[in-house]
Amino acid sequence: MKLSRVGVVGAGQLGRMLALAGYPLGIRCMFLDRSAGAPAAQVAPLLTGELEDAAQLAALASANQVVTFDWENIAGSALAPLEKLTLVRPPRAALEASQDRMSEKALFSKLRIPVAAHAAVEDKEQLQRAIAKLGLPGVLKTRRLGYDGKGQFVLRGPQDIGQAWMAIGGRGLIYEKFQQFSREVSLVGARSATGEIVFYPLSANTHGGGILHYGIAPFVNRKLERTARLYLKRVMQALAYVGVLTIEFFVVKGRLIANEMAPRVHNSGHWTIEGCVTSQFENHLRAICNLPLGSTRALGHTAMVNFLGKMPDPQRLLAIDGLAFHDYGKEPRPGRKLGHCTILKSRAIERNSALANALKLIEWT
Ligand SMILES: Nc1ncnc2c1ncn2[C@@H]1O[C@H](COP(=O)(O)OP(=O)(O)O)[C@@H](O)[C@H]1O
Numbered sequence: 245m246k247l248s249r250v251g252v253v254g255a256g257q258l259g260r261m262l263a264l265a266g267y268p269l270g271i272r273c274m275f276l277d278r279s280a281g282a283p284a285a286q287v288a289p290l291l292t293g294e295l296e297d298a299a300q301l302a303a304l305a306s307a308n309q310v311v312t313f314d315w316e317n318i319a320g321s322a323l324a325p326l327e328k329l330t331l332v333r334p335p336r337a338a339l340e341a342s343q344d345r346m347s348e349k350a351l352f353s354k355l356r357i358p359v360a361a362h363a364a365v366e367d368k369e370q371l372q373r374a375i376a377k378l379g380l381p382g383v384l385k386t387r388r389l390g391y392d393g394k395g396q397f398v399l400r401g402p403q404d405i406g407q408a409w410m411a412i413g414g415r416g417l418i419y420e421k422f423q424q425f426s427r428e429v430s431l432v433g434a435r436s437a438t439g440e441i442v443f444y445p446l447s448a449n450t451h452g453g454g455i456l457h458y459g460i461a462p463f464v465n466r467k468l469e470r471t472a473r474l475y476l477k478r479v480m481q482a483l484a485y486v487g488v489l490t491i492e493f494f495v496v497k498g499r500l501i502a503n504e505m506a507p508r509v510h511n512s513g514h515w516t517i518e519g520c521v522t523s524q525f526e527n528h529l530r531a532i533c534n535l536p537l538g539s540t541r542a543l544g545h546t547a548m549v550n551f552l553g554k555m556p557d558p559q560r561l562l563a564i565d566g567l568a569f570h571d572y573g574k575e576p577r578p579g580r581k582l583g584h585c586t587i588l589k590s591r592a593i594e595r596n597s598a599l600a601n602a603l604k605l606i607e608w609t
């Protein structure tokens with residue numbers, strides 16, 4: 245049976261783009277967020293409250309046929325009661341695995357998906373030991389709640405240990421060997437409740453300070469794409485996954501090293517709105533609402549650029565042929581994701597030159 249009422253925990257830009265994708269399908273989203281001015285609240289109804297508030301989560305679950313997420317860090321203990329009230333998709337196990345960088349890497353390793361050498365770090369002594377074992381440079385990260393490069397510290401030499409500890413010490417941490425990657429790529433896919441799986445073309449992503457700046461797609465590399473699909477499929481099947489799932493990879497010496505996964509629609513898949521027959525947002529809704537998945541075929545060559553900290557001038561950007569502009573309706577703050585643009589061209593060379601022009605007009609602050 246097609247489901248048409250979706251409760252979404254978190255009302256950020258991802259939720260907003262989900263809600264917008266739902267309208268033509270006759271799918272209505274309702275959100276839970278602590279802020280009445282959140283991006284998705286501008287386009288769909290909202291329950292106001294903390295994301296882990298038991299009563300508000302129960303209200304969201306009771307009013308909708310399926311609950312999904314714009315933010316994956318809801319505690320398993322807060323989610324478990326919802327399973328008695330409605331469908332929770334993607335499954336709780338997927339959220340729990342992705343919430344902790346140690347359990348995420350354990351899942352990848354169990355499924356024979358390569359990861360960076362790493363060690364759990366609880367105190368400064370363990371950090372010294374991890375460094376002695378894994379070497380420098382490395383990245384010290386909080387195990388939980390990190391995003392957009394927050395809660396991370398790159399250690400170039402022993403002199404950085406004190407500063408790294410000052411910045412993020414005292415919480416559960418993970419130390420990872422620094423990956424000398426040639427590229428970062430990500431794969432977005434969707435799995436339906438009946439086990440149907442679709443994959444988008446691979447995208448190549450450029451980050452600055454740990455946050456996504458821009459990406460191009462399709463990134464054509466058949467060998468990498470085949471392997472990435474195999475890995476994503478393994479994770480989806482192991483978790484009996486329903487919805488859109490993304491894995492971010494490093495390409496090191498031509499091999500894929502899984503960095504992290506996101507049990508939701510993902511920034512590196514925004515290009516699919518204009519760039520594919522069916523967007524990641526529509527396919528997430530199709531998957532969780534028991535509809536057949538849509539074609540993930542690319543319509544051309546795209547580039548997606550994030551607007552961080554400051555919105556660019558739409559007049560000048562929209563003068564670029566084939567550019568689509570997305571404003572999330574957020575208050576500017578340094579480093580904050582405020583919007584993005586996607587350029588769609590029929591040839592890669594045209595995409596590259598339009599991207600170069602767009603980058604001249606966009607400033608990341
Ligand atoms: N082990 C590593 N080696 C090299 N670069 C890394 C490593 N871990 C993270 N980074 C860089 O930092 C970015 C953000 O790290 P990530 O683990 O994806 O955390 P977040 O949850 O903040 O996205 C990555 O996309 C990559 O550019």
Ligand SMILES: [Mg+2]
Binds near residue numbers: 392
């Ligand atoms: Mg990441």
